[in-house]
Amino acid sequence: MKRSPWRAMLSDLRIQSSAVRVAVLFIDGVGIGRKDPAINPLAHREHLLSCFQDAPSPPLPHGGLRVSVDTTFGVAGRPQSASNQTAILTGDPAPALIGKHVLGYPNAPLRGLMAERSIVRRLISAGRTATFANAYPAPYLEAMGVPHRDTTSPPEFTIPPEARRKVKPSAAKLAFTAGGVPLRTLDDARAGDGLTPDITGDAARAHGLPVPSRTPEEAAGVFWHVAARADFTYFEHYQADEAGHAQDLAAALAALDTFDAFTRAVVAARPADARVLVCSDHGNVEDLSTRGHTVHPVPVLYFGPPSTEVESFSTVADVGRAVLRWLGVE
Template sequence: MPVIFVFVDGVGAGARDPEVNPLARVDHLLSRFADGSGAPLPGGGRAVLADACLGVPGRPQSATGQATLLTGENAPRALGHHLLGFPNAPLRDLLRRASIFRRLAEAGRRGTFANAYPVAYLRALDLPCEGEPEPALLGRRRPRASATTVAFSAGAGPFRTWDDAGAGRGLTHDITGRRARALGARVPERTPEEAAAALLGIARGHDLTLFEFYETDEAGHARSMDHALDALARVDALLRALVAALPPDVALVVTSDHGNVEDLSARNHTLAPVPVLGFGAAAARLGEVMDLTHIAPLLLTLAGVGALPDRAAGG
């Protein structure tokens, strides 16, 4: 069964307090709250909350949270602590060894990453892609590989580029293409609904399709209500369009790696659980999800690959 996995960075289930929680101001699909409440989901969808702390003291962070989502292994426990930002060498080794994309490839299945990147970025990281590098794009910042790029490179084919986004074969990380256009990319500006149609097209012929959206985490760190409302509105429109057009034989899973944007009273990540949304065949299996280690087995099972070995919650 084709599976679409939308990863939305930095969204937790917080208090129903519109002063600090933008998810309490507007009824989004990701508007799930710490008490378990939230509006019914369309299309027969179901929501649960998943623990992101994983039995490790401290605030959950992106590198370990994303490594856990993409492998099914408790990355902060293996590392001994939560790690922010980009994966270090041990986490990169974990992602290369246990990535869901590697599992798919080993099983003869097809996985793809819908996000489109500049060729200059991909070439700087020695990641496979086609096309010519964009001149003077990287500036002085040293490119670093995210957990998603390491995970995808462990088992799938070439990365998508801005040329692919221009042709409708990929999506820019902001959904609409505005940020890429501001950097000189020749990509059209798309509505979230048009981006959803492109994502459904990309998913055809693949067993698992990943799309990553991280402006929600950026808004949380900036403590910007305006930025948060804008980012959440874009990803919500994308998700609603996906659900409305979701074929009966396609599953959709949406989740995050840690909390952040749900509490703009501070710029740090939170201890909140994260919402997990399931549509299509994924909805019936959400009872199996208790923490972040259970997302990878869910995705692989839906995609027709044998699940990872059983482990206790947080294991």
């Protein structure tokens, strides 16, 4: 039987070193809830992220470490994406600094914090390299006013002027923009040099976007191809949070199954000198009895050389701080 080129790439990566030093796989909206299959899709499977308040968690492969961290920063209210993703990507307690949780997209105070304190900006300033593995349609990035790589393909769609005002950049896009790193387009996804946020490309194709279909294992091969040329690589996946808001068990299981298979393949192919962190920003999908976010802690997973400091993580901001420390940037 003919061997898949992506399977061959993963096999080679298991025995080769790489330029990558730290990789973060981010998944939106996955917290630590009760092991109740009626409301928690993570109770249906033994996922890497299946950890519970009231039951033991399955052991992690490859010597992985799992810790539980706070998402509230002592600020009243439910944790939100804009402020907590800013915390992850600055290493700073963003909700505490601005005095509130901010949903959706970063507001002016968070944008200011990101422009000044983005871990990507600090890495680049210190002579390190960083890359965002996600790929997006060029018209979408242009509407946000964020830089992107050159593209030779015709625009996938046109965004009307009145709609462009509603298109806002996420925290991750702002973090890389602050560092002057152009974002990937669908040309990169088609060339095997970037990933659609849904990993497989199914969601993008359902919207009529011309992207390849990939298995999670093939996507892991693309990820390490991208990561081989950077000191820091970031990937974000947000379908689980969308399923949580929709209270859609089937969609939640599909998103979590895909992310889990992808993460397992990424970790299995991890070069010996690379550190991989898996994290979320707040809870949501672990409790489908509500449409809103939860105040639950979230899991952070670590795979790599022994690291006692991961055990001392206390909030999601520790993820960003660890990236800086591991790459020698303070």
